[in-house]
Amino acid sequence: MAVDDAVFFATITELNAKLRAKQFSALELTKAFCDRLERLGPRYNALALSFREQAIRQAKDVDDEIKRERFRGPLQGIPYGAKDLLAAAGGPTTWGAKPYAGQVFKEDATVIGKLEKSKAILCGKLSMVELAGGGGYRFPAASLQGPGINPWDRSRWSGGSSSGSGSAVAAGLVPFALGSETSGSILTPAAFCGVTGLRPTYGLVSRHGAMALSWTMDKIGPMCRSAEDCGIVLQAIAGKDTEDPGTAGKSFYYAPRFARSFADLTIGYAPVDFESWADETARPAFVQALGVFRSFGSKVVEIALPDLPYGPLTSTIISAEGSSVFEELITSGKVNELADAKQIAGLKAGLEILAKDYLRAMRIRSIVQQEFRKLFVNIDVLITPARSGIASKLSDPLDRGGSPASPAPASRGLRDLIPAGNLAGLPALCLPCGFVDGLPVAISLVGRPFSENTLLVYGREYQQRTDWHRRRPPV
Amino acid sequence: MAHKITRRGWAARLTTSALATSTLAAQTTTAPETAEELLEAARRQARRNLETLSKFPLPMAVEPSYRFEAA
Numbered sequence: 001m002a003v004d005d006a007v008f009f010a011t012i013t014e015l016n017a018k019l020r021a022k023q024f025s026a027l028e029l030t031k032a033f034c035d036r037l038e039r040l041g042p043r044y045n046a047l048a049l050s051f052r053e054q055a056i057r058q059a060k061d062v063d064d065e066i067k068r069e070r071f072r073g074p075l076q077g078i079p080y081g082a083k084d085l086l087a088a089a090g091g092p093t094t095w096g097a098k099p100y101a102g103q104v105f106k107e108d109a110t111v112i113g114k115l116e117k118s119k120a121i122l123c124g125k126l127s128m129v130e131l132a133g134g135g136g137y138r139f140p141a142a143s144l145q146g147p148g149i150n151p152w153d154r155s156r157w158s159g160g161s162s163s164g165s166g167s168a169v170a171a172g173l174v175p176f177a178l179g180s181e182t183s184g185s186i187l188t189p190a191a192f193c194g195v196t197g198l199r200p201t202y203g204l205v206s207r208h209g210a211m212a213l214s215w216t217m218d219k220i221g222p223m224c225r226s227a228e229d230c231g232i233v234l235q236a237i238a239g240k241d242t243e244d245p246g247t248a249g250k251s252f253y254y255a256p257r258f259a260r261s262f263a264d265l266t267i268g269y270a271p272v273d274f275e276s277w278a279d280e281t282a283r284p285a286f287v288q289a290l291g292v293f294r295s296f297g298s299k300v301v302e303i304a305l306p307d308l309p310y311g312p313l314t315s316t317i318i319s320a321e322g323s324s325v326f327e328e329l330i331t332s333g334k335v336n337e338l339a340d341a342k343q344i345a346g347l348k349a350g351l352e353i354l355a356k357d358y359l360r361a362m363r364i365r366s367i368v369q370q371e372f373r374k375l376f377v378n379i380d381v382l383i384t385p386a387r388s389g390i391a392s393k394l395s396d397p398l399d400r401g402g403s404p405a406s407p408a409p410a411s412r413g414l415r416d417l418i419p420a421g422n423l424a425g426l427p428a429l430c431l432p433c434g435f436v437d438g439l440p441v442a443i444s445l446v447g448r449p450f451s452e453n454t455l456l457v458y459g460r461e462y463q464q465r466t467d468w469h470r471r472r473p474p475v
Numbered sequence: 476m477a478h479k480i481t482r483r484g485w486a487a488r489l490t491t492s493a494l495a496t497s498t499l500a501a502q503t504t505t506a507p508e509t510a511e512e513l514l515e516a517a518r519r520q521a522r523r524n525l526e527t528l529s530k531f532p533l534p535m536a537v538e539p540s541y542r543f544e545a546a
Binding site: 136316352360367369 | 510513514516517518520521523524525527528529531533537538539540541
């Protein structure tokens, strides 16, 4: 049976049901997605490398198993893509950067291996901002594959640094993808591309085989069509790994049926986020989303972030760790082969950060963690716009923003929740919540460490009451 | 943990989220162009960050947010 267009936008659960019902084979599904990824991936600069041959071999194995009624779970036979920061044997892993264009690893990253055990099928590596943008970057074109192009509007950026993961899921090139976040790199492309993205708690998912940028902040997580799909993928990739000393030794079981009642939970939000910090055109969508969450019956209270220097902390820690990771690249001069001049400068400047300054940042970070522990005594979930508005234009420099004349709102609200949440290692879920000028906007939920099930239950309920995550771009 | 927020403090906070590359306002309106100018700008930004962090009161007992583990 032929794979029809609707299949490219189906969820993991829907695809798995069709595979079990033998509406199509894993081979047919895999070939269809590989064709689509190879045909449309370059249109969005989303594809770094096709894994067609390996994928077809794996799909044949899955079909043999299904023929023998040996069912492995919801990911069996489901195609996916992985950010090109993850090692996969059988092809180059470029980290989106010219100096690493020919780099080949002999073994898979732990998360790729875990998905293989779940019988998910890797169809391709997806593009990313070079070196995950660790030095800071000025233009969306800071990538070996070119600027990440947004499927909703090809003149707009897909977000970074998991650019290809965001646009590939949005355009129906893969049912789900793996991305990574050090400070915003899952949430931003998920928000800009209108997909559901989950940043797991620091330490829940192994980073073995992933490019390091910041040992104390890097996380790997899923980008999918729904919150439920994120839960399914997270369950497959989470868990302790002796190869990654940062793993927390915890597993994750997606168990919405055991979640606490919404009436027993408290949501924190800051009115200023919705009334002032958000772009004016996006405010109605954010307010409407907040209204849907209010209707769940949870207690909703006003809150603001603890007053701490999140931006300078994040910048100092990532800069110091990232420049240490790439010291050889910087001192050898090969750093000059990178595409973005600001990124080159940022990496070089990072090498000059003194140990005392890095340690000061890490000590203040301890206070960030303490303050969030206090905040989450009375609050279960924080809610705020994932980004203030829609994706920027491809031609716009990313370091030049709003008018300097416009006055800043009087309160910070939850404005800095991306750097703050990453510093504290908190999980976050990004949910599409509307459109402005034909481009998606999204809301984000943040919870205490290892509270992914709570976030996912809220996300699932929200997506049962809305259909923003079901919208398709004009591919 | 109450600290007074200065204008400079706000400005420093709003600049960075290095990876997500927020579209927040840059500190300067004229963007540096040459490699040297960009390096100098990156150094200035790093210094501004450190100035902000150096003003933060930090008791001696506060340890870094990671700890050595004997294994």
